[in-house]
Amino acid sequence: MYTRINSKQFMLKNLEFGGNNHIYIQSMCNTKTKNVKETVEQILELEQLGCEIIRVAVLDQEDALSISKIKNQIHIPLVADIHFDPELAIIAIQQGVDKIRLNPGNISNKEKIVEIVNMCKERNIPIRIGVNGGSLPKDIAKPTAEHMIEAARRHISILEELDFHNICLSLKCSNIDLTLEAYKLASETFPYPLHIGITEAGTSFKGLIKSSIGISKILDLGIGNTIRVSLTDDPKYEVIAAKEILKELHFKEDLPTLTSCPTCGRTAYNMIPIAKEIEEYLNFVNKKIHVAVMGCAVNGPGEAKEADLGVAGGNHEAILFKKGIIIRKIKEENILEELKKEIDLF
Template sequence: MNIDQVRPWRAIERRKSRKIKMGDLEIGGDAPISVQSMTNTPTQDAGATIDQIRRLEDAGADIVRVSCPDEDSTAALKEIVKASKVPIVADIHFHYKRGIEAAKAGAACLRINPGNIGSADRVREVVQAAKDYGCCIRIGVNGGSLERHLLEKYGEPCPEAMVESALDHARILEDHDFREYKISVKASDVFLTVAAYQGLAEATDAPLHLGVTEAGPLRTGGIKSAIGMGNLLWAGIGDTIRVSLSADPVEEIKVGFDMLKSLNLRTRGVNIIACPSCARQGFDVIKTVETLEQRLEHIRESITLSIIGCVVNGPGEAAGTDLGFTGGGKDAGMMYVGGKPDHKLSNADMVEHIVEQVEKRAEYLRGLEKA
């Protein structure tokens, strides 16, 4: 039985968007919400860029975006696309010819900013290249680079201006019989971002790519993104996401998946439920959780793990997780399996034992998938 039928207050009804293809990946409709990041290596250095894409793939990235600021970058893109296991989005600004070159190089998607790519004729040429080479397009509206006539009309970046920009450029694609597109309306201001996406969600059935642009450092940027994107995702809005952080791109993937996991929209990896610790803790909760998080990064299967310092909340939390450990004093605690107390375990042995139990659980789940 679907858990949402038992607990309807957990249900999120996703907005009904049309489905498009990005290489072999589906975006929109009933497809899983995809998580993407962007490389920050010089794109013309194909080896370094491919190495970073590998790290992003290992972290779970569904899509990777690569900036293409010059001809050397689009020249390297062919090798990068060939080496990548996930669809590559070519990020295009100012130079429409880079979009055409990227399409020829095998990019699965072209990200264009309508405010700076140039005239309608130039956009038309990029659209034709996308049609010729099987690319989809992301219309990327940004609060910091809106068209001059919209800024004159509205006086400043605002939700109405961003939605109008997006729909104007979607109309250009539609006029050229091109519907394989998704749209983003990003701003660094959380309020502006959320309001723009809410307006856009009502105005189109196109898939939406979510993001709070230039969100900032890992901690504060993650919080801003979680507030803005979390509100939208909870309301059912969003088909693909990027958490824009001034941090290692791999962290963007981790935060993105954690965001989706908290809303039950994706379930990749180990979800650790842990207490903040207090004087009642029977072991060092913070250090243990930090170690387990690192040791279990390689697990891709969906597993819930509770790590609670004492018996006040430990048994109750463990009852709702696949595996759990609750501190009980005297340098030992109770290991829970399938929500039930299973065996006692010493604090000294618990990290290695828990890792072993999680890996066994992951192996069991992989077997079920193959069966």
């Protein structure tokens, strides 16, 4: 079995990818790629949130020709997502893309595949093969794990025959059990790094629950070199969610944690909006800090004594505490400002 640790390693732009390197967070823009300004703005925000690899859809020449303009304004590896049209892959590569997602078995012109592979070899550009349970080849009727592996094998063997091995593989579907089975089988079959996720998982509420369960189970098998939490929402939630999953599973350490109580009849101030705003604020904080927002001064400091700092509400005021010890009182209207200041100072 090829686990994350012994999967094949190669460079993706400046990232050491695969093997015992850390698990990278990916997302995909939902802007039109040809709208360079909007796409760059979205990528820069995702970078700030912790996105490490970004994919854009390349549907036509204008999209493909936008790659270099986008690349020049961002800092993380840029992946071009291409279906069926080899010319778009060639343009994207000429434009300096860092990786392409392309299924060679879907391209009938073999000469074009050879041309793409040679260009990728010359420039050290990896190729991701993405098998999706919902769009298997016509002669493979039912999406089973074995059939997904068979589909992957067809694409992979085309690249291997051309002596190309900088391959990343994904085998996604929206069913957790099937996805898990497919990744398990893939890790027993192929030596390549795996990009994992549950596709078409749903919105940022139910989709997040499904993705968290699915991705955790796959990671638990020792599989997965890069993750995407697919959500029907602004991709920033994908990145935030991926960070949380990796942090909770101890794959990422230098990240903040927010503890907040569920509120109850003892809650003495308007706590929920404060907890939500602090959570949003912490999304942009890249350090290991444990912050608590608690509903009452009676139980709050004690229940959150592990926190580096926190607030607990009283009547029109809150107490600021550090490691369970009360430091000072804050007026209710100043809670956010004071807490953010303490987070910055930590």
